[in-house]
Structures are given as structure tokens and as C-alpha cells.
Amino acid sequence: MSERTVPELDTVIEGTLRAADLEFEHPGPGRWVVTLPGEKRLRTLVGLTVGGHGFRVEAFVCRQPDENREQLWAWLLQHNARMYGVSYSIDTVGDIYLTGRLPHAAVTPEEIDRLLGSVLTYADEHFNTMLEIGFGSSIRREWDWRVKRGESLRNLEAFAAFADPAHRPAE
Template sequence: MTTTTSAGAGVAGRISETERAFLDEVITKALDDLELTYEHPGTGSFLVTLEGEHKLRTMTWLVVQDHTLLIEAFFMRKPAENVAGTYGFLLSRNAKTYGVHFSIDRIGDIFLTGQVPLTAVNADEIDRLLGCTRTYADENFDPAIALGFAQAIAREKAWRAKVAAEARAARLTQQ
């Protein structure tokens, strides 16, 4: 794809505004047809909300770049413990993923990221990519949290048990 400069010469590797607008329409129609909630802050940029059962919401960016469609979804914060075990668990999942894979940023937070060529962008591919993102986030969230935040989960369970016991005791003394 090329962009024409004001002098009329094409610049290799840059998507034209016409092509960007066309892809924007394709993505908008696909998201509307899928009945997904999304924000559209600018041409070629979409923030899609994917609803799940374990990971209740996965906020996913779709961004039209010069050569590819970027898919990026926040998965979870950097693990508080068992960092290598958590990253290893998710890295082992990458061998079986389509379109997106687990990755980390410079501070260790975990994302699902991917890129597909702009020539592959159509309604079916948008559906497939978002479906994979939702599935990978939802299926791997509980095990990843259990690995990376086991002590925090144990403290939360102990606190909830204590509060429940205190509430039971208070009800018994009122009777």
C-alpha cells in the first residue's frame, strides 16, 4: 500500500487515508454486527470490551497501522510472586494460539498482542481475532492469577472466612 504525497509521488509502506478509512468502515461494521461494545477514538483505532466468565472484561485495542492491524489486550498486572512460573505457564500457551500471544511490557505486566497484515482484515478475521483474544484471556486468567498471586488469594480467603465467622457469631448472640 502506498500514500500519495502532495507532490503526487507514492511513499512506499504507508497506508493512504482512503485505505485507512475503508478499513475503519470494515472494522466498524464487523464490531456492530458482533454487537460488541467499543469506543472509536479516531480513524483506525478501536477499544473493544470483550466480556468473559473468569476474566470479566478484556479491554482490547484494534489499531490500523501502516502494514498491519495491531491487536493488544491487557491481561493482568505483573505477578507479585512466582513470576517465572507465571510467565512460563503463559509462554507455554503461545505454541497453541492464533493471532495473538502472551507478552510482557517493560514493567512486567502481561498482555495478549498480535498483528495481522492489512490484506487479511475482514469481518471474519476480526471475529476470529477477538474470539481468540477473549478465549485465551478467559481460559488462562484463573490459573495465571493463582500462580502469580497465591499469597494474596490466601489472605483474601482467610479474611472472608473471619468476617463470615464474626457475622455468624454476632447473629447467634442476638438470638
């Protein structure tokens, strides 16, 4: 079977993104940036790239952890075994991404939809756990600082179970 061309695949990608009513940019042939709305992670930017022989999906999820790196990376690796289409990876500084690759023949509206659904699910559902493992001390300090100053805790409510002193085990 012959390879599909970048313009052919761009047509498939654009049609899929429009049908799903997703926000996207098309900075050049074979290059797409899609914005996926979330709940825990408010939005996830996903890069879609058509290469000479394959299709790449990449989404930044979380910056390198401040603490418990090995614990967080082990947690990510354990999840990789159960994930569809994408897996967690880290770059040279330790930032966390979701990445996946497909051959041109597998680039269909249904598969693009499944991959974007996977990215959204994993980035959104796992985000707070990643923050708790990799940034727990900072979140607890921020919680305490806001309480002392009478500041809003609204955007930290998801972390109350471990950040609120009323929920913390006695030291």
C-alpha cells in the same frame, strides 16, 4: 497489491463490530477500543489499531505477578505455541498482554472475529490460572481474612481448591 487505507479498514472494523453486537469506542481514525464480556475475567478491553502498514490487536490481561514470575511467564510461553493469532507478552513492568499483528490484506470481518474470539478465549479461560500462579499467597490470605470476619467468599469461590484450608495440603 496496494495498501488499504485507514478509512477503508475502519469501515471493515466498524461493520464487523456492529454485526457482532459488541460494545466499542472509536476515539480516532484507525483506533478502536472493544469491550469483550467474559465469565472468569468479567470484561476484556481490546485495542485495535490500524497503522501505516499493519493492524495491531492488544489486550491487557493481568498486572505483573506478586510471586512466581518465572513460573507464570514459562506457563504463558508454553501456551503461546498453541494459540491462534495472538500471543502473550509482557511490558517493561511485567504486566501481561495478548498481542497480535496482521497485514492490511488480512483485515477481514472473518479474521477480526477470529482474533477477538481468540483474545476472549485466552484472557477468560487462562485468567484464574494466572491469578493462582502469580497471586496465590494473596488470595489465600484474603480467603482466611474473610472467613475470620464472616465476609462473603462469593467472588473467591473459583479459588477454593487452593485457597480454602479444607483443600490445602497439611503444612
